[in-house]
Amino acid sequence: MENVPSFNELIQKTIINNWELDALTDFKGATLQYHDVARKIVKLHIMFENSGVVKGDKIALCGRNSACWAVAFLATLTYGAVAVPILHEFTADQIHNIVNHSEAKLLFVGDVVATQIDPTKMQGLEGIIYIPDYSLVVSRTDKLTYAREHLNEIFGQRFPKYFRKEHVSYYIEESPNELALINYTSGTTGFSKGVMIPYRAIWSNADFAEHVLGAHIDRGDRVISILPMAHMYGMAFEFLFEFLKGCHIFYLTRVPSPAIIAQAFAEVRPKVIIAVPLVIEKIIKKKVFPKIQNNKMKILLNMPVVNKKVREKICDQVSHAFGDEFYEVIIGGAAFNQEVEKFLHGLKFKYTVGYGATECAPIICYSDYKDFVPGSCGKAVIHMDVKIDSPDPKNIPGEILARGINVMLGYYKNEEATRETIDNEGWYHTGDLGTMDENGNVFIKGRSKNMLLGANGQNIYPEEIEDQLNSMPMVVESVVIQEGDKLVGLVFPDFDEAKLMGLNQEDLDNVMEQNRQDLNAVLPAYCKLSAIRIHEEEFEKTPKKSIKRFLYTQ
Numbered sequence: 350m351e352n353v354p355s356f357n358e359l360i361q362k363t364i365i366n367n368w369e370l371d372a373l374t375d376f377k378g379a380t381l382q383y384h385d386v387a388r389k390i391v392k393l394h395i396m397f398e399n400s401g402v403v404k405g406d407k408i409a410l411c412g413r414n415s416a417c418w419a420v421a422f423l424a425t426l427t428y429g430a431v432a433v434p435i436l437h438e439f440t441a442d443q444i445h446n447i448v449n450h451s452e453a454k455l456l457f458v459g460d461v462v463a464t465q466i467d468p469t470k471m472q473g474l475e476g477i478i479y480i481p482d483y484s485l486v487v488s489r490t491d492k493l494t495y496a497r498e499h500l501n502e503i504f505g506q507r508f509p510k511y512f513r514k515e516h517v518s519y520y521i522e523e524s525p526n527e528l529a530l531i532n533y534t535s536g537t538t539g540f541s542k543g544v545m546i547p548y549r550a551i552w553s554n555a556d557f558a559e560h561v562l563g564a565h566i567d568r569g570d571r572v573i574s575i576l577p578m579a580h581m582y583g584m585a586f587e588f589l590f591e592f593l594k595g596c597h598i599f600y601l602t603r604v605p606s607p608a609i610i611a612q613a614f615a616e617v618r619p620k621v622i623i624a625v626p627l628v629i630e631k632i633i634k635k636k637v638f639p640k641i642q643n644n645k646m647k648i649l650l651n652m653p654v655v656n657k658k659v660r661e662k663i664c665d666q667v668s669h670a671f672g673d674e675f676y677e678v679i680i681g682g683a684a685f686n687q688e689v690e691k692f693l694h695g696l697k698f699k700y701t702v703g704y705g706a707t708e709c710a711p712i713i714c715y716s717d718y719k720d721f722v723p724g725s726c727g728k729a730v731i732h733m734d735v736k737i738d739s740p741d742p743k744n745i746p747g748e749i750l751a752r753g754i755n756v757m758l759g760y761y762k763n764e765e766a767t768r769e770t771i772d773n774e775g776w777y778h779t780g781d782l783g784t785m786d787e788n789g790n791v792f793i794k795g796r797s798k799n800m801l802l803g804a805n806g807q808n809i810y811p812e813e814i815e816d817q818l819n820s821m822p823m824v825v826e827s828v829v830i831q832e833g834d835k836l837v838g839l840v841f842p843d844f845d846e847a848k849l850m851g852l853n854q855e856d857l858d859n860v861m862e863q864n865r866q867d868l869n870a871v872l873p874a875y876c877k878l879s880a881i882r883i884h885e886e887e888f889e890k891t892p893k894k895s896i897k898r899f900l901y902t903q
Contacts, residue, residue, distance in 0.1 A: 351732065351754060353525035356548045357427050359555075359593050365514045367595040370569055373416035375602045376613055381416050383595075386423065387517050388504075393424035393483065395503050399496035400455055400475040400488075404429030404520065407451045407531065411435035411444055412459020412480045414578050414600045419588060421457045421480060422578065429520035430454075432530040433543075434579035437462055445470040447533050451543060451761065458486060525549035525754075531761050532581055534707050543761030546581070550710035551589060553732045553754045557712055558590035560731050562621055565676040568595030570620040573613050575601055575628060581711040582682050586623045596620070607631045614672035622675050625682040627894050629700075630689050636670050637663070664696040677718040679703055681711075683895050684793065684812055687724075688820035694723045702726045704791065708770070708777055709733070709755040714791050725790040730755075735791060736776075742785045746794040746808070749783045750776040782810070799898060801831045803875040809836070811898075814868070814876055821864040823847060823857065826888055828901045835879040838865070839901055841887050857883060 367383040374380040381389070402408065408425045410432065412418055425432040433451045435444055437459055448456055448471045456477045458466065468477060468487045476493050477486040488494040496503060508516060522529070529551055531543045566572075572591050576583030591598050599617050601609055610628060640646070641663060649659045671678060681703040693700050701718040704726035705711030713735060716727035729735035732754045739747025756777045759767035771777050782794045795810030803809050811829035818827045818838055823846060828839045840861060847857055861881040869877040888896045 353549045353552055353754065355521045356529065356552045356555075357519045358521055359552070360423060360427055361517055361519045363593050363595055364517055367568055368514055370595060371597040372592070373419050374597065374599045375416050376573075376599050376609075376617070378602065379416070381420070384512075384514075386420055388512055389417075389420045389483075390424040390427060391507075391512070391516075392500055392504055393421060394428050395500060395507075396476075396478070396483070396493065396496055397424070397428050397430065397455070400490060400493040402428070402430055402454050402475070405431065405528075407431045407433050407453040408455045408457070409433040409435055409448050409451060409453035410457040410480075410579070411437055411439070411462045412457065413437050413461070413602055414574050414583075415459070415480060415602050416600060417480045417483070418457070418459070418578060419592075419598070419600075421478075421483075423592075426529060427519035429522070431528050434530065434532060434584065436533075436577055436579045438577075441465045441467060447543075449473060451531055451533075522548045525552070526758065528758065532579075532707050532710075542763055542766055544707045545758040545761050546710045547758050549754045550757065551585065554585040554710050554712050555590045555593055557715070557730050557732065558586055559594075561715065561717060562590075562676065563594075566591070566594055566596065566620050569597060570594075571597045571599065571617050572621060572623075573599045573601065573610075573617050573619045575610060575624060576682070580682075581707045582623070582625075582705065585711060586679070607635055611636070611670060614670065618672040618674040620674060620676060622671055622678040624678060624680055625894060626680055626685045626689075627683070629678065629680055630686050632670055633667070633689050633692070637667055640666070660696050664698055667693070667696060667698055675699070677701055679715075681705060681726075684816065686819060687816050690723060704793065706751075706777075706779055708757045708779075709751060710757070712755060713749075713751045713779070716790070722786075722788075722790045725786075725792050728789040728791065735785075735789075737783055737785045737791075739784070743787065744784065746782040746784050748797055749779045749781045749791065749793070751779060752776045801829075801836070803834075807873075807875045809876055814838070814872065814878070817871070818864065818868055821868065823852075823860050824864065826896065828884075828888060828896055828898060829878070830902045836876065838868075838878045838881040839884045839888075840864075840881050841884045 364383050364387045370383055371380050372383045372386050408430045410418060410421055422432055433453050435447050444466055452473055454475050456474055457480050458477055459480045463479060463486055475490055476488045479486050485497050526547050528545055529548045530546050532546055533543050572587060574587040576587055578584045578588050601613055603609060649655050678700040680700060685702055699718045701716055701721040704714040712730050713733060714727040715730050734752045736750050737747045738750055739745045752775045780797055782797045784792045795812045799811055801809040801811060814829045815827045818824055823842045825841050825843050830837050842857055865878050865881045889900055890896055
């Protein structure tokens, strides 16, 4: 194994070195400086001690992103406990299941989650702590209750003069393979699996970010956390790397609607932007496309003489929508709409698309925007090897395999699933299909388990058809399913737009039939849709915002 430094020691160093700098801010709310974070960590450690938590015990966190969520996470790791971040969008039953399955001793809950859960269904917990002020929702030991009621007094006895840098001393993990956190996947089918992520993997992801972004981000720089920290993508690249770097992180504590995100970009002006395609696509479709889809603009864009200037102007507008200060926009977590990507590439917009998985904490592939090949998701990152399981990786899609220090230890209490996913040589089988060009760029072709088989044995990747369908008039989102030997497109249309345009049901049906014909004109014979059916409501999504395909394909 490579020389992996202690991750908790890095947390200790950044707190001491950036003592007086701003660290964590709830957008439109309070700010914690690095020394405030240190003080709160010590107070939480006192609560942990008094609840009987020992090193290696599990502590679960479930709530929307906030400065206090981030502190609770850091306190868990630096105490030597194992963090179990839970997506706050999960149902109460899912939360109970994960808490019980992970054998968590404590549970931190946000304001909304606090009202949804049933403590009687989580008998293994010693206590439930309210994230906004660390008060006790439930305490099952007198010692914990006493400690919380006398917290400032106990803190004062420990540090009779005052709390200083030299008092910061954290648990240093014994080995890079030690378990740091368990991240339960969104699991589109059935109950999700607990991914065991060791310290080496979270260090390796932070080291990767330092390699590719370190020269463009300095201590004191500002970033916005949009993605849930309970998801490895947001955790690694909107929180841990920036915290170790001494950055100032802003949390959008409410549901990040496009309006709130736009306002935050304008005010915070982040140095780097980490996003899922959905966020970028919404901003581009709502803020930019309407301005350029009029005839005058189309004519100008088609005139070679003015084309370059117009594109530069549009690129400035798009950059402005993201705050103007960013080095690049990194997109990951799901497939990117080809129409939007083509548009951004044509503008020479500073974006790139990465690829990862919870099981790799999460990064697998990435390229800087200057080297990025459109349609790809970059190349294997530092500390990782990637190969395509195919006789001809360049032309025939095969499963994407990854190996290196980012790879998980396995699934918690599920050796069978671990054996199915990590082979004897240490290759993690992603379940994604892709190709790789001669330069090592990886192109994703779909999920192998979503692949449909055509009548003559052809491989059909529904995501590729959906991507084109989603760019067509009045289509918000779609799922392509197989019925017998025919393909059918289920479409959730833009009902708001239809209403504005005065379209009735028959008009919408006609638009969809036209879409079907236009789409079939560009699809291979075995991929053509036999029908498009209108779906009356949005498709159900996982917390990662990917459609729960299995609900519609039975």
